Amino acid sequence: MKPIISHEVFLTSRRDLKNDHLLLGFGPFPGAASIKPGQFVHIGFRNPLAFYRRAFSIAGVNTVKREIEIILKVIGRGSYQLSQLRAGEGVNFLGPLGNPFVLPGKRQTALMVAGGVGYPPLLFLAMHMIERGYDPKNIVFFYGGRSSEDIVDRARIRKLGVRFLPATQNGSFGERGMITALLKRFLSTPGTAGSGENVIFACGPEGLLEAVDRIAAEFETPGQLALEAPMPCGFGICLGCVVPLKSGGFARVCKEGPVFDTGTLAL
Amino acid sequence: MNSPGMTSARTKPAPLNKKDTRETPDLSVEIAGYRFKNPIWTASGTCGYGEELDTVFDLNRLGAIVTKSITRQPRPGHPPPRCSEESGGMLNAIGLANVGVDNYIAEKLSFLDGYRIGVIVNVAGFSFQEYIEVCSMLADCPRADMIELNISCPNISSGGIEFGDNAKEVERVVSAVKKVFPRPIIPKLSPNVTDIAEIARGAEAGGADAISLINTLIGMTVNIETRRPTLSNNRGGLSGPAIKPIALSMVNRVYESVRVPVIGIGGAMNCRDVIEFMLCGASAVQLGTALFLQPDLPVIVERELKKYLKKQKLDTVTELIGKLEKY
Numbered sequence: 360m361k362p363i364i365s366h367e368v369f370l371t372s373r374r375d376l377k378n379d380h381l382l383l384g385f386g387p388f389p390g391a392a393s394i395k396p397g398q399f400v401h402i403g404f405r406n407p408l409a410f411y412r413r414a415f416s417i418a419g420v421n422t423v424k425r426e427i428e429i430i431l432k433v434i435g436r437g438s439y440q441l442s443q444l445r446a447g448e449g450v451n452f453l454g455p456l457g458n459p460f461v462l463p464g465k466r467q468t469a470l471m472v473a474g475g476v477g478y479p480p481l482l483f484l485a486m487h488m489i490e491r492g493y494d495p496k497n498i499v500f501f502y503g504g505r506s507s508e509d510i511v512d513r514a515r516i517r518k519l520g521v522r523f524l525p526a527t528q529n530g531s532f533g534e535r536g537m538i539t540a541l542l543k544r545f546l547s548t549p550g551t552a553g554s555g556e557n558v559i560f561a562c563g564p565e566g567l568l569e570a571v572d573r574i575a576a577e578f579e580t581p582g583q584l585a586l587e588a589p590m591p592c593g594f595g596i597c598l599g600c601v602v603p604l605k606s607g608g609f610a611r612v613c614k615e616g617p618v619f620d621t622g623t624l625a626l
Numbered sequence: 627m628n629s630p631g632m633t634s635a636r637t638k639p640a641p642l643n644k645k646d647t648r649e650t651p652d653l654s655v656e657i658a659g660y661r662f663k664n665p666i667w668t669a670s671g672t673c674g675y676g677e678e679l680d681t682v683f684d685l686n687r688l689g690a691i692v693t694k695s696i697t698r699q700p701r702p703g704h705p706p707p708r709c710s711e712e713s714g715g716m717l718n719a720i721g722l723a724n725v726g727v728d729n730y731i732a733e734k735l736s737f738l739d740g741y742r743i744g745v746i747v748n749v750a751g752f753s754f755q756e757y758i759e760v761c762s763m764l765a766d767c768p769r770a771d772m773i774e775l776n777i778s779c780p781n782i783s784s785g786g787i788e789f790g791d792n793a794k795e796v797e798r799v800v801s802a803v804k805k806v807f808p809r810p811i812i813p814k815l816s817p818n819v820t821d822i823a824e825i826a827r828g829a830e831a832g833g834a835d836a837i838s839l840i841n842t843l844i845g846m847t848v849n850i851e852t853r854r855p856t857l858s859n860n861r862g863g864l865s866g867p868a869i870k871p872i873a874l875s876m877v878n879r880v881y882e883s884v885r886v887p888v889i890g891i892g893g894a895m896n897c898r899d900v901i902e903f904m905l906c907g908a909s910a911v912q913l914g915t916a917l918f919l920q921p922d923l924p925v926i927v928e929r930e931l932k933k934y935l936k937k938q939k940l941d942t943v944t945e946l947i948g949k950l951e952k953y
Contacts, residue, residue, distance in 0.1 A: 363681045365922050403919060410711045410866065412919060453682075453921065591709050591716060592918040594681070596674040598720050599709035608702045609723070614678075 363594055364390045368452045370444045371426055378508040379433040380476070381442055382418070386426030388452055394420050395459030396484035397585055397618040400427060401593030403451035404440055413437030414590045414613070416562070417455065418479035419486060427452070430479040430512070456593050457617045460484050460583050463558040465493060470580075472501045472542055472571055474563020475509050480585050481562055482512065485519055495520035499545065503538025503567070507531035538563075539570035546578040558582065559621065568626060575621035582621035588612040602626075651935035652942040653928065655689070655909050657887045658810035658835035660771065662689035662744050662910065665943055666900065666924045666931070669891050669914030670695055670748035670774060670814070671720065675734040676741075682921040687928060689910060690744030692838075693734075695776045697749075698756045700726035710847055710856035715866025715893065716915060717845050719859035722750050722779075727760045735769055745769050746812065749803075750776040753783055757799055762806035773807055775800065778816040778841045790816035790841075793828030800832030810835035812889065815880070817869075818844050822876045823883035830884045837880060838889035838912065840873045865915040867893045874906050881907025881948055896923075897930035904946040 372384035394417055401412045419428035431438045444450070460480075463469050469488065471481040485498050498521040504510050505528045516523050525533030526541045534541055546557070559582030561571040568584045575582035588600040595614035603625040604610050610619070653664035667690040673679045675693050685691060703723025710717045725734060730747075738745050747770045751757035757775065764770040777790035777799060789795050790813075800813050813829040815822060817840035829837050842863025847856045855861070873892025881888045890908030894900050895916045903911040916923050935943060 361681065363921075365682060365920075407919075410713070410716055410919075451920075588706075589709065589711065591711075591718075591915075592672075592921070594921070595678040596672060596921075597709070597718070597918055598703060598723050599718060601703070601706050601708060601723075603705060609706075 363453060363456065364388070365451060365453050366390075367449050368427070369449050370446055371424075373444075373446065376430065376511045378511060380430060380511045381433070382428060382430050382512075383441060383444070384421070384426045384428050385450070385452065386421070386424055388425055388427050390455060391420045391425040391427055392422040394427065394455045396487045397459035397480055397583075398455040398457050399593075399617060400429070400452045400454035401456060401590065402437070402441070403453065405449070405451075407437075408440045409436035411437075411589065411591050412453065412593060413441070414456075414587075414593055416480040416585065416587075416617070417483060419483050430476070430482075432476040453593060457613055458615070460560055460585070460618050462488060462491075465497075466556070467497065468557045469493075469498045470501065470542065470545065470557055470559045471498065472538060472559060472561040472563070472567070473503070474538060474561075474567035475504050477561075477563030477567070477585070477587070478502055478512065481560055482516065484560060485516075485521055489519060496522070498522065499524060501526070501538050501542055501545075502533075503527065503541070503563070504532075505529065537570070539567060539574060542571065543574050543578075546574065546580060561585070562587075565626070572621045572624065572626055583618050584621060584624070586612050586617045586619065588617075650941055651932055653689075653931060653935075654942075655944055655947075657889070657909050658772065658812075660744065660810070663742070664689040664928055664931075665904065665908075665910035666927050667692055667744075667746070667889070667910050667912045668917060668924065669912035670776065672914040672917045675730070676738050677734075679917070679921060683925050685738075685741050685743055687925050688743045690746050690771075691738065692746040692748055692774050692912060694724055695722050695748045695750040696724050696727050696730050696760060697722060697751065698727055698759050700724065700729060705858045707857055708859075710862070712845075712847060712864070712866075712868065714868035715864055717847060717857060717862035717864055718842070719857045719862035721859065727763050731763060731767055735767055738769060744771050746772045746774050748774045748776055748814070750779050752779055753781065754799060754802055757803050758806055761803040761811075765807045765809075770809070772810040772812055772835070773803065774838055775803065775811060775813045776841070777813055778818070788816060788818075790825065791819055793824045796825055796828040797832035800829050800834050804833040812836045812838050814841055814891070815839035815876075816841045817872060817876055817892075823879050826880040826884050830886055834886055836887040836889055836909070837884060838891055839880060840869070840876050840892045843869055843872065865893065867895050867899075869893045870895075870899060870902075874902055877903060877908050878906040878950065895919075897927045897934065900927055900931065901934060901946060904943070905948070905950045907948040907950070909944075909947050
């Protein structure tokens with residue numbers, strides 16, 4: 360097994376992304392260059408407000424500065440404590456942890472389905488693919504939320520040159536309705552389903568993942584789901600973050616995941 | 627002694643008069659005739675079978691590893707949610723998820739072959755027969771230096787009352803496994819009892835070579851929106867710093883009630899806590915939940931423990947055991 364790095368890192372940058380969303384940069388992290396989209400870091404505080412560490416998907420890396428970016432929305436004690444960090448303050452990073460997304464073929468179309476604050480690993484995936492020579496036109500970025508406020512970081516997504524398809528439940532930004540309905544419509548285009556040309560990548564709330572899992576099966580399209588779960592340890596020893604498998608038994612989100620193929624989980 | 631990790635004090639007596647042959651300060655401790663290089667162990671259920679933790683730090687730094695509870699058959703464990711976070715600790719109900727003793731022996735135990743540490747296999751059971759079967763299978767595995775008996779399991783044949791609830795039952799189960807396992811047996815006591823000293827005496831009467839305590843305290847928390855308990859099992863075991871004062875008190879009580887060595891467990895989060903346990907009577911201390919927050923903690927505790935001993939002008943860590951100055 361690859362060694363896990365436990366490392367003190369410092370807050371190097373902070374950008375307000377609106378609606379309680381923050382983009383935080385941390386470094387120096389020696390393993391930054393080896394990090395792949397879908398992986399996460401488990402963050403420990405010196406004087407934690409909460410008890411466990413907090414797992415955050417990696418939203419980007421700067422391999423030159425050896426920095427890691429995470430994006431958070433202030434919701435609970437962990438995200439609040441991160442939001443209160445000042446420049447130069449330290450936290451402990453354990454990582455990179457978990458299995459990354461498996462990249463699609465260069466000619467396939469990547470359908471990224473983001474729900475709310477689930478978008479960071481998908482944004483990282485899109486950036487990572489484009490850096491590696493993938494055509495941005497082969498990436499469709501579906502991004503859903505309840506209202507316009509939930510769709511943050513739009514400028515960076517647009518700048519990538521991907522097809523950006525947002526949807527909000529109240530219609531205040533993009534299409535009105537669920538993002539998964541938009542995905543379904545996309546796959547309903549004659550000749551699209553089961554063509555082997557599309558691969559779905561999804562991250563978001565449980566309802567979204569469930570819907571994407573169903574849609575992937577219905578349209579015979581391969582897909583990968585990135586899960587989130589409260590994690591006491593983050594590297595497989597506590598067995599606390601399990602998810603039930605269709606084949607019976609359980610898988611650890613932190614160790615066998617957080618990325619799972621569609622059709623494998625009993626969601 | 628066939629264990630590569632330890633020297634038996636019986637076959638190879640420690641050179642007591644030649645202090646200079648050991649590192650100063652000396653962190654080694656002797657328990658049940660075995661010498662462990664230090665009193666810093668990892669607790670069952672918080673270090674898996676060792677493989678994952680070894681990716682964070684070199685397991686050779688440990689005195690011993692106590693592996694996840696093994697049962698006769700594989701168990702998938704409880705459905706999620708299995709854990710919930712509390713102030714000062716966590717609740718868990720993993721449900722003794724494990725690979726079963728056959729797979730454990732065939733696939734997991736050998737991982738620890740090359741390590742010079744004590745290997746203590748934690749065994750759980752739901753009947754006398756199950757404890758006996760699992761322990762006798764481990765008897766043939768020399769790498770299993772000792773067995774820690776998880777007696778906080780319901781006994782199916784006595785209406786689900788925990789083995790660890792009753793001193794007579796504890797004595798019976800310990801003496802039964804002593805007959806089939808030739809190396810030391812360490813019963814791990816449950817704190818969910820009226821008189822822990824009585825249970826400890828039962829364990830000693832059954833032939834326990836050492837006693838470890840405490841297991842988690844039974845607890846429950848509720849989500850007030852859904853009105854459901856936070857765990858799928860409804861109840862779970864509370865661990866973490868919240869339980870440390872209870873653990874210290876019980877360790878001290880048991881230390882004063884039995885002659886066999888006591889291993890302290892319960893909410894130790896740092897070196898200071900480890901020293902507290904030793905002063906209360908523990909010959910070794912298991913780090914558990916703390917590993918989730920700081921997986922390389924054993925290495926840090928080892929370093930700080932040496933510093934503390936130097937500062938206290940003590941040559942050996944054993945000089946701390948039970949040296950509590952009570953009022």
